[in-house]
Amino acid sequence: xxxxxxxxxxxxxxxxxxxxxxxxxxxxxxxxxxxxxxxxxxxxxxxxxxxxxxxxxxxxxxxxxxxxxxxxxxxxxxxxxxxxxxxxxxxxxxxxxxxxxxxxxxxxxxxxxxxxxxxxxxxxxxxxxxxxxxxxxxxxxxxxxxxxxxxxxxxxxxxxxxxxxxxxxxxxxxxxxxxxxxxxxxxxxxxxxxxxxxxxxxxxxxxxxxxxxxxxxxxxxxxxxxxxxxxxxxxxxxxxxxxxxxxxxxxxxxxxxxxxxxxxxxxxxxxxxxxxxx
Amino acid sequence: xxxxxxxxxxxxxxxxxxxxxxxxxxxxxxxxxxxxxxxxxxxxxxxxxxxxxxxxxxxxxxxxxxxxxxxxxxxxxxxxxxxxxxxxxxxxxxxxxxxxxxxxxxxxxxxxxxxxxxxxxxxxxxxxxxxxxxxxxxxxxxxxxxxxxxxxxxxxxxxxxxxxxxxxxxxxxxxxxxxxxxxxxxxxxxxxxxxxxxxxxxxxxxxxxxxxxxxxxxxxxxxxxxxxxxxxxxxxxxxxxxxxxxxxxxxxx
Ligand SMILES: Nc1ncnc2c1ncn2[C@@H]1O[C@H](COP(=O)(O)OP(=O)(O)OP(=O)(O)O)[C@@H](O)[C@H]1O
Ligand SMILES: [Mg+2]
Numbered sequence: 001x002x003x004x005x006x007x008x009x010x011x012x013x014x015x016x017x018x019x020x021x022x023x024x025x026x027x028x029x030x031x032x033x034x035x036x037x038x039x040x041x042x043x044x045x046x047x048x049x050x051x052x053x054x055x056x057x058x059x060x061x062x063x064x065x066x067x068x069x070x071x072x073x074x075x076x077x078x079x080x081x082x083x084x085x086x087x088x089x090x091x092x093x094x095x096x097x098x099x100x101x102x103x104x105x106x107x108x109x110x111x112x113x114x115x116x117x118x119x120x121x122x123x124x125x126x127x128x129x130x131x132x133x134x135x136x137x138x139x140x141x142x143x144x145x146x147x148x149x150x151x152x153x154x155x156x157x158x159x160x161x162x163x164x165x166x167x168x169x170x171x172x173x174x175x176x177x178x179x180x181x182x183x184x185x186x187x188x189x190x191x192x193x194x195x196x197x198x199x200x201x202x203x204x205x206x207x208x209x210x211x212x213x214x215x216x217x218x219x220x221x222x223x224x225x226x227x228x229x230x231x232x233x234x235x236x237x238x239x240x241x242x243x244x245x246x247x248x249x250x251x252x253x254x255x256x257x258x259x260x261x262x263x264x265x266x267x268x269x270x271x272x273x274x275x276x277x278x
Numbered sequence: 279x280x281x282x283x284x285x286x287x288x289x290x291x292x293x294x295x296x297x298x299x300x301x302x303x304x305x306x307x308x309x310x311x312x313x314x315x316x317x318x319x320x321x322x323x324x325x326x327x328x329x330x331x332x333x334x335x336x337x338x339x340x341x342x343x344x345x346x347x348x349x350x351x352x353x354x355x356x357x358x359x360x361x362x363x364x365x366x367x368x369x370x371x372x373x374x375x376x377x378x379x380x381x382x383x384x385x386x387x388x389x390x391x392x393x394x395x396x397x398x399x400x401x402x403x404x405x406x407x408x409x410x411x412x413x414x415x416x417x418x419x420x421x422x423x424x425x426x427x428x429x430x431x432x433x434x435x436x437x438x439x440x441x442x443x444x445x446x447x448x449x450x451x452x453x454x455x456x457x458x459x460x461x462x463x464x465x466x467x468x469x470x471x472x473x474x475x476x477x478x479x480x481x482x483x484x485x486x487x488x489x490x491x492x493x494x495x496x497x498x499x500x501x502x503x504x505x506x507x508x509x510x511x512x513x514x515x516x517x518x519x520x521x522x523x524x525x526x527x528x529x530x531x
């Protein structure tokens with residue numbers, strides 16, 4: 001682990017992020033409606049606005065079905081807003097994907113079943129038509145704790161292992177923007193904590209603009225610069241919290257009284273009438 | 279696991295019992311001449327097949343049939359898969375190609391055979407009919423396999439910035455392979471029928487020729503032997519391609 005840590009950080013120098021960092025992702029006044037099979041319309045998001053400065057880490061919290069994945073899909077250019085605008089660095093989001101600078105870990109991991117773990121992690125290189133950086137692939141597989149499983153096929157892995165492969169795959173091309181949809185949802189508490197610590201470490205080395213969807217309040221607080229709490233459907237922002245802990249964060253911040261206080265605050269925001277299941 | 283295995287044992291046992299009953303029925307009908315002289319007991323047919331002096335006749339016929347089958351099947355396979363790929367990658371042409379292949383399928387091979395004899399000659403007609411029926415099955419199988427790619431994978435490849443061609447190569451095509459293999463299995467018996475029908479219309483040799491000649495000359499044991507050989511070839515091909523399909527499904531799903 002130690003050796004690898006050095007490798008990953010020497011390849012990518014830490015960019016310095018000033019307080020006046022430019023906007024990387026902007027979601028402004030976005031409404032998203034879906035047409036259901038029976039012809040009815042479902043409003044998943046309404047007047048949703050969100051801004052991420054370059055190099056910031058934002059976590060989205062909210063009840064199930066409030067439109068968190070929909071926001072990520074809008075930013076990933078997999079959906080188009082019914083109203084409003086989504087932009088990345090002032091450009092339409094499709095441009096980032098087309099230039100292979102977007103990393104996404106989906107809620108359902110989406111590993112290709114005919115490829116083994118290594119080939120799944122290598123896939124972004126092949127799609128981008130770049131030479132596979134074998135060492136980076138191996139480093140990431142080690143990092144997510146799957147050394148020894150390189151030749152295993154997805155169906156031979158547990159749900160949590162598949163999610164970890166998906167995270168390695170999302171990181172492998174050194175993306176400019178990282179979108180994580182409940183990436184640790186299927187993990188046990190201990191592994192989840194380890195993954196949080198690793199993700200925090202990688203992120204601190206190379207501040208990738210990151211949007212994380214999670215259900216876990218402590219995960220959001222430990223990882224993010226800013227936590228956004230959404231209401232039940234149609235999703236709107238009900239609370240924004242700037243996380244005060246300095247970086248790099250050690251796991252023991254999670255035991256501080258400040259952490260507990262903020263955690264209670266966020267839980268209350270989730271429980272409040274406007275934030276509860278609608 | 280044990281349950282699955284015992285279920286399988288039961289189904290194999292039932293299958294064997296079924297075949298056994300069928301053969302026993304055949305034998306009884308034949309022995310007692312229940313359906314007249316044209317239904318010989320199976321033991322007579324087997325004895326006829328076992329006579330070494332007839333082997334050159336059978337092996338020549340079988341060789342010609344298999345040669346025509348393999349040629350027609352491979353042409354139909356490639357034509358079907360490639361046409362379906364073209365239809366998938368060039369959406370404006372898809373409706374036209376769909377309709378053309380359905381039309382080809384709708385024309386009965388019996389009606390087509392005389393025309394093919396005129397255009398292609400007696401030697402090529404069996405292969406051509408085999409190719410036509412294989413083409414249609416593979417066109418349909420490949421098209422449906424390519425169209426049924428799961429959305430989550432498509433999303434992934436889009437997010438990675440894959441062009442349509444790259445998505446095809448990395449995702450749609452491998453995901454369609456089990457369905458294509460299943461089409462290959464279904465096409466084999468149809469293809470064999472195509473060859474035999476083609477041979478009826480006057481190929482120089484082949485199992486189909488044997489069947490026609492035996493029928494016209496009322497050589498009942500020869501007729502039944504030729505039919506039995508056809509069934510065996512068909513079952514063997516179906517079995518082998520079924521195994522291939524299982525492998526592909528295991529590998530690509
Ligand atoms: N393609 C679609 N067609 C129709 N409705 C959709 C579609 N995608 C999402 N929805 C609806 O939009 C709403 C928001 O869905 P979304 O997946 O964004 O929720 P979520 O906040 O990610 O929930 P969870 O925490 O359970 O993952 C849901 O009510 C869902 O049914
Ligand atoms: Mg979701």
